[in-house]
Amino acid sequence: MGHQVRQWVGAAVPRKEDRRMLLGRGRFVADLDRPGLLHAAFVRSPHAHTAIGAVDTEAAAGLAGVHGVFTAGSLGHPYLLALLERDEFVPTPMPILAGDVARFVGEPVAVVVAEDPYLAEDAAELVEVDWDPRPPVTSIEAAGSRDAPRLHEQAARNSMVDLLMFDDDDLPAIFAAAAATVGGTFESARVAALPLEGRACLAGWDDRDDQLVMHVSTQVPHQVRSGVAQALGVPERTIRVIAPDVGGGFGLKCVVGREEVAVAAAALRLRRPVRWAEDRQENLTAAFHGHEQRYRARAAFDSDGRLLGLDAEIDCDTGAYSVFPFTCAVEPLMAATELPGVYKVPAYRARARAIATNKAPAAPYRGVSRPQIVLVMERLMEKAAEALGLDPVEVRRRNLIGAGEFPYRGVNGITYDEGSYAEALDLAERTVRDKAWDAERDAVRGTGDRAGIGYACFSERTAYGTPTMSQRRMRMTPGYDTALVRMDPTGEVIVTTGTCGHGQGHETTFAQIVADSLGVHPNQVKLRQGDTDLASYGWGTWGSRSVVIGGGAARRAADAVASQLRQVAGSLLEASPADVELADGTARIRGDASAAIPIGELARIVHFQAHRLAEDLRYGLEARVTYDPPGTFSNACHAAMVVIDPGTGAIRLHRYLVVEDCGVVINPMVVDGQVRGGVAQGAAAALLECVRFDAEGQPLSATLMDYLAPTAAEMCPVDILHLQTPSRFSETGAKGMGEGGTIGAPAAVLNAINDALADTNIRFDHIPVLPQDVTAALRGSAVPPAGSRAGAGR
Amino acid sequence: MKDMHAVRVTVNGRGHELVVEARRTLADMLRHDLGYTGTHLGCEHGICGACTVILDGQPARSCLVFGVQADGAQVRTVEGLADGERLSDLQQAFSDHHALQCGFCTPGFLMLAEAYLAEAHLTGAGGEPLTEEQARELAAANLCRCTGYQGIVEAILATARARAGGNGAAEGSPA
Numbered sequence: 001m002g003h004q005v006r007q008w009v010g011a012a013v014p015r016k017e018d019r020r021m022l023l024g025r026g027r028f029v030a031d032l033d034r035p036g037l038l039h040a041a042f043v044r045s046p047h048a049h050t051a052i053g054a055v056d057t058e059a060a061a062g063l064a065g066v067h068g069v070f071t072a073g074s075l076g077h078p079y080l081l082a083l084l085e086r087d088e089f090v091p092t093p094m095p096i097l098a099g100d101v102a103r104f105v106g107e108p109v110a111v112v113v114a115e116d117p118y119l120a121e122d123a124a125e126l127v128e129v130d131w132d133p134r135p136p137v138t139s140i141e142a143a144g145s146r147d148a149p150r151l152h153e154q155a156a157r158n159s160m161v162d163l164l165m166f167d168d169d170d171l172p173a174i175f176a177a178a179a180a181t182v183g184g185t186f187e188s189a190r191v192a193a194l195p196l197e198g199r200a201c202l203a204g205w206d207d208r209d210d211q212l213v214m215h216v217s218t219q220v221p222h223q224v225r226s227g228v229a230q231a232l233g234v235p236e237r238t239i240r241v242i243a244p245d246v247g248g249g250f251g252l253k254c255v256v257g258r259e260e261v262a263v264a265a266a267a268l269r270l271r272r273p274v275r276w277a278e279d280r281q282e283n284l285t286a287a288f289h290g291h292e293q294r295y296r297a298r299a300a301f302d303s304d305g306r307l308l309g310l311d312a313e314i315d316c317d318t319g320a321y322s323v324f325p326f327t328c329a330v331e332p333l334m335a336a337t338e339l340p341g342v343y344k345v346p347a348y349r350a351r352a353r354a355i356a357t358n359k360a361p362a363a364p365y366r367g368v369s370r371p372q373i374v375l376v377m378e379r380l381m382e383k384a385a386e387a388l389g390l391d392p393v394e395v396r397r398r399n400l401i402g403a404g405e406f407p408y409r410g411v412n413g414i415t416y417d418e419g420s421y422a423e424a425l426d427l428a429e430r431t432v433r434d435k436a437w438d439a440e441r442d443a444v445r446g447t448g449d450r451a452g453i454g455y456a457c458f459s460e461r462t463a464y465g466t467p468t469m470s471q472r473r474m475r476m477t478p479g480y481d482t483a484l485v486r487m488d489p490t491g492e493v494i495v496t497t498g499t500c501g502h503g504q505g506h507e508t509t510f511a512q513i514v515a516d517s518l519g520v521h522p523n524q525v526k527l528r529q530g531d532t533d534l535a536s537y538g539w540g541t542w543g544s545r546s547v548v549i550g551g552g553a554a555r556r557a558a559d560a561v562a563s564q565l566r567q568v569a570g571s572l573l574e575a576s577p578a579d580v581e582l583a584d585g586t587a588r589i590r591g592d593a594s595a596a597i598p599i600g601e602l603a604r605i606v607h608f609q610a611h612r613l614a615e616d617l618r619y620g621l622e623a624r625v626t627y628d629p630p631g632t633f634s635n636a637c638h639a640a641m642v643v644i645d646p647g648t649g650a651i652r653l654h655r656y657l658v659v660e661d662c663g664v665v666i667n668p669m670v671v672d673g674q675v676r677g678g679v680a681q682g683a684a685a686a687l688l689e690c691v692r693f694d695a696e697g698q699p700l701s702a703t704l705m706d707y708l709a710p711t712a713a714e715m716c717p718v719d720i721l722h723l724q725t726p727s728r729f730s731e732t733g734a735k736g737m738g739e740g741g742t743i744g745a746p747a748a749v750l751n752a753i754n755d756a757l758a759d760t761n762i763r764f765d766h767i768p769v770l771p772q773d774v775t776a777a778l779r780g781s782a783v784p785p786a787g788s789r790a791g792a793g794r
Numbered sequence: 795m796k797d798m799h800a801v802r803v804t805v806n807g808r809g810h811e812l813v814v815e816a817r818r819t820l821a822d823m824l825r826h827d828l829g830y831t832g833t834h835l836g837c838e839h840g841i842c843g844a845c846t847v848i849l850d851g852q853p854a855r856s857c858l859v860f861g862v863q864a865d866g867a868q869v870r871t872v873e874g875l876a877d878g879e880r881l882s883d884l885q886q887a888f889s890d891h892h893a894l895q896c897g898f899c900t901p902g903f904l905m906l907a908e909a910y911l912a913e914a915h916l917t918g919a920g921g922e923p924l925t926e927e928q929a930r931e932l933a934a935a936n937l938c939r940c941t942g943y944q945g946i947v948e949a950i951l952a953t954a955r956a957r958a959g960g961n962g963a964a965e966g967s968p969a
Contacts, residue, residue, distance in 0.1 A: 018889040021897030022881055024832020024872035028898065031831035118817065196836045196844055196898040196939050247834070247898025248939050280837040503896030503940050673892045676942035704841035704937070712943035713934035741942075 007583070008512040008522055009732070012669040016507045016522075026245040029200035029217045030277040037202075038067055040263050040276040041120035043110040043127045044286055045102035048138065048358035048697025049149065052100055053130030055110060060123040065115040068270050069127065072099035072109075075265050078231040080256060080324040083475035088162050089329060090155045092356070094321035096231060096258045096265065102131075103151050103320035104358050105699055106286025111262045113274055136358035136697040140294055140315045143355045151320055151356040158356040160318060161329045165336035166412060168347040174309040175300045182383035183298025186376045187766040188746070190292035190317065190691040192701075193365045194709055197247020198283040201260045204273030211238045212264055217246050219254040219500050220540030225532045226476065227256035227324050228264045239264070243530030246502035250681070251365040252288055253502070254542035255323040284707055285699045289691050290365030292317040293331065293372045297339075299380045305388050305395040310345045312336070312376070314352040316369070319361040325476040326364055328354040333472055335369035340412055341377050342421045342459045342635060343399040348411040358697045364542065370743040371682060374458040378747035379765055382754065392751075393429055396457055397422060416459065417632050420723045424637040424659045425457050427721060431657055432639050440655070441641060450644040451654070452758065454751025456744045457637050462736025463548030464631035480628035481545075482536035483553035485514060485561050487621035489607035491585070491600030493518060493525040495558075498538010499550035500530040504738060505670040506546060512666055513551050513732060517558035518565065519582025520599060536624065544634075544736025547666055552731030553627035560623035568602050568617050632727040634735035636660035638744035640683070642752040646778055649771030651753060653683055653716045660740060661723035664733035668722070671737060676718045678741020684710040685742070686749035686767045799862040805830060806874030814861040820854075821845045823861035824871060832872040832901045836937065843936030846902040847871050853909035853935075872901035875908060883956060884908055887949040895940030902936050907950045911957060924954040 020026055045052075057069040072095055079093040098107050110127050114120035137143045137151060143158035151158055175181055200217040218224050221241040229236045246253065259276055267274040278287065297312040314335045318328040332352035339350055381399070385392035401408045406418040432438075437453055444451035465479035481498045488494065495514055499506060511525035518525075528534050529550075539545070562582055569587035570577035579590045587602060589595035603621060610618035641655035658675050665671050688708040692700040701707040726733030746767050753774075754763050762777040797816040802809065805828060814823050819838075824830040824847070836844035838857045845856040848870035875882045881889070884907055894900040910932050929950045933943055 014889055015892070017897065018894060019881070021894055021900050022872075022885040022888055022904070023876055024830070024901050026832070026897050028831075028834070030835070031825070033826075118815070194939055196842060196896070196937065197834070198836075245898075246896065247836075248896040250939070277835075280839065280842075505895070669892050673895055673941060673945065676944050677895060677940045678942075680942035681939070703839055704837050705839075709937055709939065711934035711937060712930045712947055715930075715943050717944055718942060 006516045008515045009664065009666050011512065011667065013508055013512055013522055013667055015505050016511065017505060028197055028245050028247055029202050029215050032202055032215055032244070034202070034204055034273040036272050038113045038115060038270065038272050038274045039117040039120045040266060040274050041112050041117065041124040042108040042259065043112065043124045043129065045098065045105060045107045045109055047102065047131055047133045048105050048136035049134045050102050051132035051134060052098060052102055052109060053132060056128040057110060059126040060112055063119070063123045063126065065119045066112060066123045067115070067272065068113045068266060070097070070111050070266055072097040078261060078265065080227055080231050080258060080261065082322040082324040082327040084161065084327045084329050085473040085475060089327070090152070090160050092152045092155065092160060092322050094258060094324065094361070096261045104360050105697060106282065106360060108258060108262065111266060113266050113270060138357055138359065138693055138695065138697045140317050140355050143357055151358065155356055160322065160354040160356050161332060162353045163332060163336060164351045166348045166350050168349055171309050171311055171347050171349050174347050178300035178308055179303035180301045180384055180387040181298055182380055182387050184379070184765045186295040186297060186379060188291050188293050188372045188375065188685070189768055190289045191365065191685055191689045192284055192289055192691055192707060193250035193252035195248030195250055195252055198278030198280060199253060199257050199259065199287060200277040201263045202273060202275040203264045203267035205267060205271050211240050212268060214239060214241045214264060215244055216241055216260055217253060218243050219246070219249040219502060219542050221500055221530055221532050222498060222537050223325055223540060224256050224260060228261050231261045232265060240533045243500050249502050251290065251363055251368070251542060254540060255288060255326060255363045280704060281702050285702050286360060288323060288363030289319065289360050290362045291371065291685065292362065293335065293369065295372065295376045297376050297380065299384065301384045301388065303388065305384055305390045305398050307343055307345055307399050309347040310340060311349045312339055314350060316354050316362070317357050317359070318354040319357060319359040321361045323361050323363050325474065327474065328362065329472070330364045331362060331369045335373055337412055337414070338370065338461060339373045339376065340410055341373060342401060342457050343377060344401055345411050359693065366678065366681060367739045367742040370458065370460060370739065371685060371746045374456055374743055375747040375750060375767065378456045378751055382751055393425065393455060396425060400425065400457065417727050417729050418725050419459060419633055419635040420661045420725045421457060421459065421635050423723055424635055424661060427723070428455065428637040428639045428657060428659045431721065437641055437655060444643050450646055450756040451641065452752045452754065452756030453639065453641045454748045454755055455637065455639050456747035456751065458744050459633040459635040460544060460737065460740045460743055461631055461633050462544035463629060463730065464543065465549065465628035467628070467630045478539040480626050481538040481549045481553050482624060482626040483550060483557040484536065484624045485554060485557035485622060487561055487603050489604050491520065491524065491603040493520060494528060495525060495554050496528045496535045497550040497554060498535045498540065499546040500540045501546060502541065504541065504546060504674065505667065509547055509666045509670055510551055510554050513555050514558040517555060517562045518599070520585055544738040547734050548632060548730050548736050549627055549629060551666065551734065552629065553625050555731050556627060557623040557625040560625060561621050564617070564621050565599060565602055568606055568613060569597055571613060571617060572597060572605070627731060629729050632729040632735045634660065634662040634737045634740060636740050636744055638748035640748040640752040642749060642756060644753070644756050644774060649774030651687055651769065651771065651774065653714065653749065656716055656718045658718060658741070659721045659723065660737065661725050662737035663724060663726045663730060663735040665722060665724060666732065666734055672720050674738050675720055675741045678739060679718050679745045680710050680715050682742040682745025683749050684714070686746040686769065688714065688768055690768055801861055801865045803864045803867055803869060805869045806871060816860065816862055818861045819857055820859040820861050820864050821856035824856060824869070830871045830873055834898050834901055836899065841937065842899070843906060844899045844902040846905045846936065848905055848909045853906050870905065872904055875904060884911065884953045887953045891945040891949040891952065893941060893945035893949040899936060899938045903933065903938065903946055906936055907932065907953070911954055923958065924951060926951060
């Protein structure tokens with residue numbers, strides 16, 4: 001092993017997934033059909049905070065074609081409970097259907113099951129609920145006031161977790177002596193992941209297999225199985241979760257939805273298949289949101305622009321409940337742990353809280369706090385440069401973890417594996433210069449429009465296994481994944497993993513990895529994932545983990561099968577297995593051109609003529625390997641240019657550059673696609689996207705006319721340059737990179753906006769920056785000059 | 795009593811006769827009554843365009859059209875683009891330019907572009923080649939959450955150029 005030629009890894013192999021999608025033969029949950037299929041519709045709370053009195057289901061149940069109406073009471077009050085094993089954590093069970101209290105608009109209270117989805121919606125409207133509205137809590141500010149209503153009796157001041165993660169007694173002295181102290185309040189709006197396919201679920205009992213078969217649009221089939229089993233009190237064996245084609249997830253589908261459990265419960269009671277397909281209004285109001293955070297942060301710098309200390313109060317509005325299995329702590333823990341990012345921070349203090357409000361719960365949306373912490377650090381760099389009269393790129397350079405400093409042990413206790421933080425910044429700066437962005441910016445400024453260029457440097461911690469995840473102290477600690485690689489008698493290869501791709505091209509990239517190990521063509525390798533009965537327990541696809549962990553496990557398992565093939569070939573060709581080379585579908589003996597045997601022939605002999613082989617080589621070609629790495633950091637530098645119309649305040653993305661380093665690139669086309677899609681989401685978070693509520697907690701962005709996702713017209717081409725610093729913590733050398741685009745873009749775009757306003761005293765520290773923010777600020781509204789809010793809130 | 799209507803519709807050249815409720819959308823009729831599940835529903839209020847089909851030659855949001863309104867109409871769906879098992883030039887260009895990831899919005903973009911290109915918008919008004927800006931404007935009719943649109947714009951441009959008699963649609967490596 002280890003001397004295998006890598007022929008496919010690194011190539012832009014066309015995606016195997018494309019064909020069925022292009023032909024209209026993708027198979028999404030809503031495309032499936034079953035004899036006797038019934039359809040679910042949910043009755044949802046119209047109030048942000050309300051007691052629930054009597055629920056009258058009689059009229060709905062009496063409608064012809066309605067097969068069942070279920071409430072919390074009639075289902076036996078099942079709930080999902082996500083737990084963190086920390087004293088500072090307040091558990092908040094999430095009922096499958098709200099019983100006594102509903103805590104956000106859209107919270108499900110009853111489910112109606114009928115023969116037709118139109119009819120199910122009709123019947124849901126006939127369910128009469130005795131609501132008794134209570135005052136809602138709709139902001140971090142309001143949640144913490146002494147007389148604020150409590151969402152959960154056990155959560156005083158609506159604090160669901162309150163973590164002083166790091167502290168340093170020297171910080172007051174450091175700040176007192178610093179040449180410059182900069183800071184402010186940095187805020188990011190609540191956003192929706194918005195996969196084009198909403199959540200969906202089809203569940204039906206299978207008498208023969210004695211199990212409930214659930215097709216779910218999910219990123220985490222095994223966790224759906226665990227969640228349903230825990231909520232309904234049944235063994236996991238009795239549930240099979242299959243993720244068919246999944247129309248995007250972005251984190252929304254890496255948690256278990258209560259609707260999925262409700263559909264399972266209804267299917268079990270009715271012994272009929274039941275489907276629910278979320279509509280867009282439900283998706284925008286009653287699914288999960290994310291990224292609503294406030295940072296009160298300050299940083300101390302010496303006169304050369306070197307960071308001396310960092311201090312942050314981090315508040316995450318995580319909505320009404322802890323999500324399963326990650327809990328409400330996923331955002332605050334990530335934020336506090338990783339805030340220092342790519343910079344050397346000698347002294348650090350961070351307190352991070354999850355605050356309950358009467359809004360939909362937060363799920364780990366793409367980036368998970370990294371878009372926010374990068375925004376904070378990159379704004380602090382800019383503010384320091386301004387305060388000290390230095391070049392902001394140079395200030396970054398002076399603080400980046402340098403090439404010679406890896407592995408770097410941070411003040412946050414994290415070990416950063418090899419990256420190219422400074423090289424990425426240098427290359428981005430050089431490229432921007434070579435492409436004359438400055439001249440273009442100045443030319444735009446000459447026309448009366450405003451233009452600005454912004455940078456963001458960051459790393460993305462990816463693919464953490466249980467050695468790292470265990471530090472979060474989750475009751476369910478994710479991280480490992482298991483691959484089974486089998487070769488069939490015709491030499492074709494079947495790979496199963498616990499990962500669950502939904503657009504990332506796993507079927508192609510995993511095949512590239514395995515094909516290299518086995519010396520076959522990727523077209524001979526079929527990945528089967530997203531099925532709890534096919535794969536060993538695994539943790540799905542999120543956290544930029546799949547190619548590193550699932551792909552790493554597949555590499556190791558494939559290497560083990562390759563070793564079996566070498567022994568079989570060595571035995572048949574009377575050579576040492578160490579001299580057998582697997583390539584181009586053939587096992588060859590090195591240095592002997594005549595000694596060769598097709599790999600398919602080896603597979604045939606192993607299966608059909610086992611007697612020809614020694615006993616330990618007989619009966620199959622397969623290996624199952626689990627991989628549980630500590631995690632690895634990819635890194636990138638983004639540069640953005642925006643153009644602002646000072647009359648309308650409209651901000652247009654004009655140029656975008658990404659220099660990224662995800663180690664060994666398995667498939668550059670797929671990597672570039674992930675980067676570009678991520679940049680679109682991140683740029684939109686800076687310019688467009690915002691889940692809004694009124695003071696009563698009523699959603700104001702319940703349609704795609706009100707929640708603005710970016711179209712092609714809002715995007716500009718994204719140029720991408722690659723650096724490759726392989727990781728020693730990754731079997732393939734690849735680092736995860738599924739979230740980086742989304743992580744870097746908000747900061748780069750926000751810095752570009754501020755650069756466009758550099759000649760004014762306007763500085764924005766929040767996203768999204770909307771046209772009305774720009775026009776109001778330019779009209780001379782009370783926007784304080786940069787840095788004046790340093791230490792706010794202390 | 796349900797308000798039922800008889801509908802005759804031609805989908806991808808094949809005639810269908812059925813009876814549908816007045817309120818049933820064309821999208822649901824295509825997907826669940828006729829089995830053309832390649833047409834996807836992303837918002838059901840006319841914004842995302844995932845359900846775009848070609849209705850009597852024009853791109854249409856099938857979530858905003860009732861099934862009964864398609865009585866007597868010719869409908870093209872994504873299932874009708876390929877020549878048997880052979881991808882059309884547009885479909886191939888989408889793959890070559892990595893214009894899809896999860897694939898959910900893809901049928902809508904394909905039908906949108908197909909309708910546009912079929913109207914011979916292969917060149918600009920003055921005969922100059924279709925510009926990136928024009929392709930971007932076209933693509934802005936629909937939503938994709940995965941790709942950032944660059945591949946979609948490139949695929950539409952490449953197909954337009956090839957159909958206008960320029961270089962092959964599959965020219966150039968993706969990205």
